Amino acid sequence: MKTILFIIQKEFKQIFRNKGMLPIIFVLPLLQLVILSNAATFEIKNIKFSYVDRDHSTTSRALIKKFNASTYFNVLQAFPSQAIANEAMLQGKVDVVLEIPKYFERNLQKEKHTKLGITINAIDGAAAGVENVYVTQILQQFNKKLATKLMQPTDVKNRPKSIESIPLFWYNETLNYKTFMVPGILVLLVTMITLFLSGMNIVREKEIGTLEQINVTPIKKYQFIIGKLFPFWVIGFGLLTIGLILGKVIFNVPIIGSLPLIYFYTGIYLFVILGMGFFISNFTDTQQQAMFIAWFFVVIFILMSGLFTPIESMPQWAQQITELNPVKYFVQVMRMVMLKGASFTDILPQILKTATYAIVMNGLAVWSYKKTN
Amino acid sequence: MIKQNVIEATQLTKKFGNFTAVNAITFKVAKGEIFGFLGANGAGKTTAMKMLIGISNPTSGQANVAGFDVYKNAEDIKKNIGYMSQKFALYDDLTVKENITFFGGIYGLKRAVIKEKATVLIDELGLHDVANDLVGSLPLGWKQKLAFSVALLHNPKIIFLDEPTGGVDPITRRQFWELIYKTADNGTTVFVTTHYMDEAEYCDRVSIMVDGKIEALDTPKKLKEQFKVNSMNDVFLKLARG
Numbered sequence: 001m002k003t004i005l006f007i008i009q010k011e012f013k014q015i016f017r018n019k020g021m022l023p024i025i026f027v028l029p030l031l032q033l034v035i036l037s038n039a040a041t042f043e044i045k046n047i048k049f050s051y052v053d054r055d056h057s058t059t060s061r062a063l064i065k066k067f068n069a070s071t072y073f074n075v076l077q078a079f080p081s082q083a084i085a086n087e088a089m090l091q092g093k094v095d096v097v098l099e100i101p102k103y104f105e106r107n108l109q110k111e112k113h114t115k116l117g118i119t120i121n122a123i124d125g126a127a128a129g130v131e132n133v134y135v136t137q138i139l140q141q142f143n144k145k146l147a148t149k150l151m152q153p154t155d156v157k158n159r160p161k162s163i164e165s166i167p168l169f170w171y172n173e174t175l176n177y178k179t180f181m182v183p184g185i186l187v188l189l190v191t192m193i194t195l196f197l198s199g200m201n202i203v204r205e206k207e208i209g210t211l212e213q214i215n216v217t218p219i220k221k222y223q224f225i226i227g228k229l230f231p232f233w234v235i236g237f238g239l240l241t242i243g244l245i246l247g248k249v250i251f252n253v254p255i256i257g258s259l260p261l262i263y264f265y266t267g268i269y270l271f272v273i274l275g276m277g278f279f280i281s282n283f284t285d286t287q288q289q290a291m292f293i294a295w296f297f298v299v300i301f302i303l304m305s306g307l308f309t310p311i312e313s314m315p316q317w318a319q320q321i322t323e324l325n326p327v328k329y330f331v332q333v334m335r336m337v338m339l340k341g342a343s344f345t346d347i348l349p350q351i352l353k354t355a356t357y358a359i360v361m362n363g364l365a366v367w368s369y370k371k372t373n
Numbered sequence: 374m375i376k377q378n379v380i381e382a383t384q385l386t387k388k389f390g391n392f393t394a395v396n397a398i399t400f401k402v403a404k405g406e407i408f409g410f411l412g413a414n415g416a417g418k419t420t421a422m423k424m425l426i427g428i429s430n431p432t433s434g435q436a437n438v439a440g441f442d443v444y445k446n447a448e449d450i451k452k453n454i455g456y457m458s459q460k461f462a463l464y465d466d467l468t469v470k471e472n473i474t475f476f477g478g479i480y481g482l483k484r485a486v487i488k489e490k491a492t493v494l495i496d497e498l499g500l501h502d503v504a505n506d507l508v509g510s511l512p513l514g515w516k517q518k519l520a521f522s523v524a525l526l527h528n529p530k531i532i533f534l535d536e537p538t539g540g541v542d543p544i545t546r547r548q549f550w551e552l553i554y555k556t557a558d559n560g561t562t563v564f565v566t567t568h569y570m571d572e573a574e575y576c577d578r579v580s581i582m583v584d585g586k587i588e589a590l591d592t593p594k595k596l597k598e599q600f601k602v603n604s605m606n607d608v609f610l611k612l613a614r615g
Contacts, residue, residue: 006478014466213462215428218452219479372428372447 003219007227011201015231025197025235026242029189033243037182037251040308044130049073051098052082057105059146066142067098072134085119095121096131108146182253183334184307186243190266191273191301191327194236195294198229198277203290206281215371225366229274236270237263257337261344265333268354272326275361282368301327329354377404379531379562380425385434387420394420396585397434402578404530407553407563409573409593412582413613418566419459419535421582425564426456426533439530452480455524455532459539463520465509469500472508473523480527487526494522514545521552525561532556534565538572550575570606579605581612588612 015021049067053060068075076094079085085097099117107114118135122128205211214224240263247253255262277294284290303309304318305327311319322328329350336342344351380402387395395417402408412418423429425438427447436443439453463472470491477487495504498518503511508519517537524532534553538546550572557563565576573579573593580590589596589612593605600608 003479010475209460209462216426216456217479218448
């Protein structure tokens with residue numbers, strides 16, 4: 001136990017003495033949290049909208065006005081013909097083109113039926129889908145008003161009963177994407193920093209030759225590993241704390257669930273990541289190698305964590321791989337506890353899986369660390 | 374009186390794939406002896422030493438260090454030996470005192486003992502003015518003396534020195550050897566590798582390794598007689614050139 005304290009003391013001294021390292025550990029990740037949380041948005045805004053109006057009627061102008069009023073659309077300009085509009089889309093100047101045909105108003109009044117042309121730039125398929133929904137919504141609202149206007153008093157009894165759905169958005173009532181993203185990005189930063197730090201730290205001692213000096217001492221493997229990893233465990237908590245404060249202060253992210261529960265889970269989770277870092281450093285000889293391997297895992301962990309893309313939409317085999325992704329569990333737990341107020345029993349499956357992972361990872365780390373080669 | 378052996382190696386061998394770095398070396402080192410372990414670069418000195426200090430597993434052969442077997446009790450050996458590597462292996466980003474505290478600590482010394490030892494050590498090495506300076510800022514000679522003293526903190530039975538005076542000026546080299554003598558006088562066995570043949574003359578006994586084998590082993594005086602030359606330098610040249 002005393003031996004471990006000596007190592008911990010030494011590690012903290014080295015970490016806090018390294019003036020170049022401190023900002024990397026604490027300032028950069030938090031800058032990332034602020035920047036990414038604002039930038040990593042799924043909301044489609046500022047859609048570049050333009051139109052070709054061949055009708056020039058009151059109704060067509062009213063429709064365009066409707067788009068103009070929407071906060072999602074920036075109505076740019078009118079094109080004289082569809083060909084010119086297409087050209088503009090090719091150059092990326094517009095996202096959506098609405099084509100209003102001739103006799104739009106007349107057909108609407110006489111036949112109660114008409115057609116519109118919508119062209120959407122679908123290079124980004126997901127964005128195009130969302131844009132289509134927005135356009136459709138505006139057209140539906142417009143339709144409804146129009147229908148009321150055109151209806152004769154005698155029609156009232158024949159009026160079709162329409163079904164209207166009123167959505168209630170639970171856990172994130174205002175559909176604020178930041179509420180969704182901040183906990184996830186925080187997870188990412190805690191993971192990245194602790195994995196890189198723990199992975200590089202021991203390899204660094206290999207590089208400068210001090211690891212050999214330690215290996216000729218009677219120190220026990222577990223003492224060395226605990227002593228080495230404990231400081232990064234603390235740093236992980238430090239990052240989480242600062243991140244949660246920033247999330248609350250800057251983004252006003254709700255923390256409905258229990259904070260001790262978040263810290264409890266994070267404690268287990270950090271064991272997984274630190275064990276992994278140690279494991280990586282046992283198989284590498286230079287900091288570059290360790291960095292590349294750590295990156296390899298981090299990229300997979302991030303993209304398969306459900307942070308940016310829902311795991312449910314991944315192919316079956318990919319979903320199975322995500323079972324091995326610790327970041328996935330941490331993202332789930334953070335979102336569940338912070339936004340839904342999940343309790344200990346709610347996140348018990350995640351806790352058990354993470355704890356198992358931690359035991360396996362640290363077992364591998366201890367096993368692969370050899371004082372004698 | 375028969376001297377007790379603290380190192381006994383028998384047919385000790387280390388192979389890396391097809392390459393035999395250490396080829397069946399057999400030798401004994403007595404307690405309190407200064408044993409010079411000589412050889413050209415790449416002759417296998419460091420590899421042999423790593424097997425004796427328990428950080429490299431031998432491919433075959435036997436070795437017993439400080440009464441413990443290198444296969445079964447490597448960790449017990451480590452309690453009883455000190456080691457100073459070729460590469461400076463204290464922490465450059467810790468101060469003199471912090472390095473002493475850390476290494477004392479991982480050898481299991483109590484804080485009070487460490488403090489006491491640190492005072493004596495700093496005093497002996499004349500490091501008063503730099504005791505709170507980062508080790509990285511010290512000149513190489515001072516660093517080497519510090520590394521040597523740190524390796525002795527836990528009063529080991531044997532100290533292994535791998536080219537301790539490489540790149541050090543002649544005056545410091547002399548001081549370093551004074552430290553070595555003092556250590557040996559206290560009953561600690563010194564196992565030292567070097568490339569300086571004048572240093573070889575200071576050793577009680579010397580072995581010379583060529584291509585993984587020990588080609589000569591005796592006192593410097595007898596080796597010179599055996600090869601009919603006047604200096605260890607000539608002994609070494611005769612052997613190394615084959």
